[in-house]
Amino acid sequence: MNADPHLDLDAKHLSIVFLNILTNAVEAMETVEEPVLCISVNEIKEKGEIQLCFEDNGIGMSAEQLENLFEHFSTGKSTGLGLGMTTTQNVLRDHGARILVDSKLGEGSRFQIFFKHKRSKG
Ligand SMILES: Nc1ncnc2c1ncn2[C@@H]1O[C@H](COP(=O)(O)OP(=O)(O)O)[C@@H](O)[C@H]1O
Ligand SMILES: [Mg+2]
Structure with a gap:
């Protein structure tokens, strides 16, 4: 099924991506007084x-955390599995999309996803 007539996307798989990013953002903002996403x-x-951007003002990540973000079982949480971002990266790769992450410890994180427009070449 196409989520958008101009993008060749699998809505079911992409909902996993969005759920992972949103869950992480919500968890990262748990201790923030005025959470903003x-x-x-x-x-x-x-x-x-097409660029999709998710930006939170949560706890953010250190350079080391950011480096290991897409590694299997890499988690900063006591009960985390560390599989969400690996799955996210794999699904996006299957869609020919790329993901860019910026983060600063104590300030927040920004996840940008770039989908190739169906009508564009290459
Ligand atoms: N928006 C975010 N803000 C801060 N840290 C994040 C964010 N998203 C991901 N992380 C960090 O990346 C780690 C890996 O995320 P993920 O693969 O979803 O595993 P899990 O959520 O099970 O720990 C998280 O544990 C967290 O430390
Ligand atoms: Mg997660």
């Missing part, structure tokens, strides 16, 4: 891409 969608015409 910004979600945006933009078309980057010159690149033929």
Whole structure:
């Protein structure tokens, strides 16, 4: 099933991606007094891409955490499994999408996903 007529996407698989990112964002903001999560969608015409952005003001990640983010069983939580981001990366790869993550400890994190526009070449 297509989630968008202009993107060739599998809605079921992508909902796992969004659930993983949203759950992590909510968990990262648990101790924040005024949690804010910004979600945006933009078309980057010159690149033929659709950009989806999730930005939270949660606890953020250190450079080391960020480096290991997509490793199996890499978790910063006492009850975490550390599989969500690995799965996320695999699903996105299957969709020909790329993910970019920026984060600063104590400030927050930003997850950007870039989907190739179906009508663009390459
Ligand atoms: N939005 C975020 N803010 C802060 N840390 C994050 C965020 N998303 C992921 N992380 C870090 O990456 C780790 C791995 O995430 P994930 O693969 O989903 O496993 P899990 O949530 O089970 O720990 C998390 O434990 C957390 O330390
Ligand atoms: Mg998770």
